Amino acid sequence: MHRAETVILKIAAPTTRKRDWLTSTAQAFRDGVGMVLRVAESEKTSSRARLHNACYAAIREKAGLPSDYARMVVNAGVALARSYWGLRKGKRKAGFPKVGKSQGIGLGVNAYAVLKRGERFFLRASTGKRGESMWLPLAVPVHLASKLQFVHGDAKLFQRGQDWFVMLPLRLPHTPAVRDGEPTVLGVDLGIVRLATVVTPDGCKIWNGLPVRHRREHFASLRRRYQRHRRTDRIKAQGGKERRWMHDLNHKLSRELVDLARFYPNAVIALEQLDGIRDRVRGSKRFNRMMSSWTFRDLVDKVRYKAEAAGVGVVFVDPRQTSQTCHRCGHATRSNRTSQAEFRCVSCGFRGNADINAATNIAAAGLRAVQQGPLDTARPAEGQELPQSEALDGVKECGLLHSDPNLASP
Numbered sequence: 228m229h230r231a232e233t234v235i236l237k238i239a240a241p242t243t244r245k246r247d248w249l250t251s252t253a254q255a256f257r258d259g260v261g262m263v264l265r266v267a268e269s270e271k272t273s274s275r276a277r278l279h280n281a282c283y284a285a286i287r288e289k290a291g292l293p294s295d296y297a298r299m300v301v302n303a304g305v306a307l308a309r310s311y312w313g314l315r316k317g318k319r320k321a322g323f324p325k326v327g328k329s330q331g332i333g334l335g336v337n338a339y340a341v342l343k344r345g346e347r348f349f350l351r352a353s354t355g356k357r358g359e360s361m362w363l364p365l366a367v368p369v370h371l372a373s374k375l376q377f378v379h380g381d382a383k384l385f386q387r388g389q390d391w392f393v394m395l396p397l398r399l400p401h402t403p404a405v406r407d408g409e410p411t412v413l414g415v416d417l418g419i420v421r422l423a424t425v426v427t428p429d430g431c432k433i434w435n436g437l438p439v440r441h442r443r444e445h446f447a448s449l450r451r452r453y454q455r456h457r458r459t460d461r462i463k464a465q466g467g468k469e470r471r472w473m474h475d476l477n478h479k480l481s482r483e484l485v486d487l488a489r490f491y492p493n494a495v496i497a498l499e500q501l502d503g504i505r506d507r508v509r510g511s512k513r514f515n516r517m518m519s520s521w522t523f524r525d526l527v528d529k530v531r532y533k534a535e536a537a538g539v540g541v542v543f544v545d546p547r548q549t550s551q552t553c554h555r556c557g558h559a560t561r562s563n564r565t566s567q568a569e570f571r572c573v574s575c576g577f578r579g580n581a582d583i584n585a586a587t588n589i590a591a592a593g594l595r596a597v598q599q600g601p602l603d604t605a606r607p608a609e610g611q612e613l614p615q616s617e618a619l620d621g622v623k624e625c626g627l628l629h630s631d632p633n634l635a636s637p
Contacts, residue, residue, distance in 0.1 A: 230401040230535050234371055238350070238384075238391040239364040248354070248361055249384065249391055252292075253332050256300060259286040261326045263304025268323050273308040275301065293355030299333030299381065331385030334393075341365070341378045341395065348375060350393055352384070365393070374399065387467075401535065410540070410597045411491040414590025415484065415498050416549070416582050417523055420567060422480060424582035425487060426590050431583050432487065434480060442472070473522050481529035488539045496534055497593025498527060499546035544592035553577055554587040 241249065263282045267273060270281075279301050286297040307324040314321040338353045350363040367375065380396035416424040422436040446469045453461045488494040501523055534541045550570075552559040558574035565571050570581040 229398050230532065232374070232397040232399060232532055232536075233394060234374065234397060235392050235394050236348075236371070237366040238393065239366040241363060241391060245361055245363060246391075249332070249386070252296075253330070253384070253386065255290040255292055256296065256303075256332050257326045257328070257330050259290040259292060259297065259300035260304045260307070260330060262286060262289070263301055264307060264324060264326065267304060267308040273305055273312050275305045278305055278308075293338070293353060295335035295338040295353070296333065296355070299335050299338075302381075303330065303333055329385065329387075331383050334382040334384060336379075336381055339382055341375050343375075348372070363391075363393070408493050410493045410495045410594065412495045412497050412542075412590045412593040412597065413488050413491070414586040414588070414593060415496055416586040416589055417499065417501070417526070418582060421582050423484065424580075424586045425484065426583065426586040427487070428491065431586070433582070434483075439476065443469075474525065477522060477526040477529050481526060481533050484530055485533045485537050485539055488534065489537055493540075495540035495542055495593060495597055496530065497542050497544055497589050497596070498530070499549065499589060500543040501527070501546060540597070542593045542596045544589055544596055549588045549592070550581060550585040552584075552588050554584050554591065 238249075259282075262285060263278055266281050267278060270277070272278065279298075282301060282304070283297055286292055286300050287294065290297075290300070292300065307326075311321055311324050334352060340351045342349050342351055348365040348367045350365055352361045352363060354361055374397055375395070377397045377399050378395050379398035382396065383394040385392055385394065411428060414426045418424070418436065419440065420436050422434040422439060424434075425432045446465060449465055450462055453459075453465065484496065488496050531541050548559045551561055551563050553563060553570075553572035553575060555577045556572060556575040558572055560573060562573050563570055564581060566581075568581055569578070570584045571578045
């Protein structure tokens with residue numbers, strides 16, 4: 228068995244000749260993708276076969292790209308077109324995609340290789356001319372050096388600022404952990420007020436999201452200020468800063484979740500299947516902005532691959548009514564949620580924290596999914612015994628590993 232990972236490495240100080248080649252190839256790649264998008268828009272199609280037949284020869288001739296690069300151009304155009312038609316199918320307003328400077332260069336599996344000479348690593352990229360290649364030196368951290376022997380699949384070169392990077396796919400060998408006992412399911416409820424609420428056999432752990440919310444509001448305030456002054460350059464720079472901050476935050480939170488699960492035998496992390504949550508959950512303008520900036524998909528992806536590497540299982544459950552169902556009696560109604568933070572069952576009278584109650588329901592549904600296979604609901608099964616409130620006495624609220632003064636609550 229294998230597991231997939233992706234690493235991003237910096238091109239270490241390319242020479243002027245190599246930088247010129249990267250710039251010119253990136254421009255030719257963008258021109259080719261624009262050609263594919265024009266055909267996709269005029270013919271109203273995202274069919275890979277049709278776009279390949281219509282554009283491949285023209286990309287080779289007009290853009291001057293080799294065959295493997297031309298194939299990647301078609302793939303990039305198809306991906307953009309399909310994202311647009313998918314939004315239209317969901318009746319969402321969207322403009323037809325355009326090619327931006329961040330498009331980068333797609334490297335087909337036959338167009339590059341990662342090689343080691345002495346103690347240094349190089350990316351050998353084909354130029355399309357027989358016997359000629361670009362040898363691009365890579366800045367490789369020590370902890371990633373041993374993984375580069377497992378590079379497999381299409382890669383991508385892209386530029387950020389003045390620096391160039393390569394995104395490499397890895398296909399790592401993986402031996403699943405041997406499970407010889409009952410699974411230990413940890414229910415995880417993700418949110419905005421509380422980033423994550425985890426129910427474990429020993430109690431509960433909460434990651435407070437209020438400092439993160441303040442930081443997001445700070446970024447939104449800066450964007451509004453720059454928009455008033457028409458500083459589009461600062462808006463782009465600020466967007467990149469916020470994106471990097473969120474990626475770092477998700478890396479640290481996912482690592483803490485997986486490390487917590489590793490303490491338990493046969494651990495399984497149960498998460499809600501939150502696909503399309505932005506379309507299903509709408510509220511005030513401020514709430515919608517918070518939902519749009521909440522990178523839950525990125526967090527879930529990081530939890531999945533970190534858990535897989537650590538031998539921890541991950542299971543997804545149906546999110547319907549997890550926050551409205553009483554984990555004691557199983558009664559489900561919207562009236563049980565008296566507020567965002569409080570849960571009060573109108574049937575049995577149970578009162579408690581709403582996020583802890585939801586995480587308990589997710590853990591119960593995750594246990595059923597592991598034992599019986601995924602079900603069409605995450606609500607407790609009739610007559611099923613669930614963890615009682617005594618198991619949730621030890622609630623611990625914690626922060627993230629870093630101590631950023633900008634995240635401190637006022």
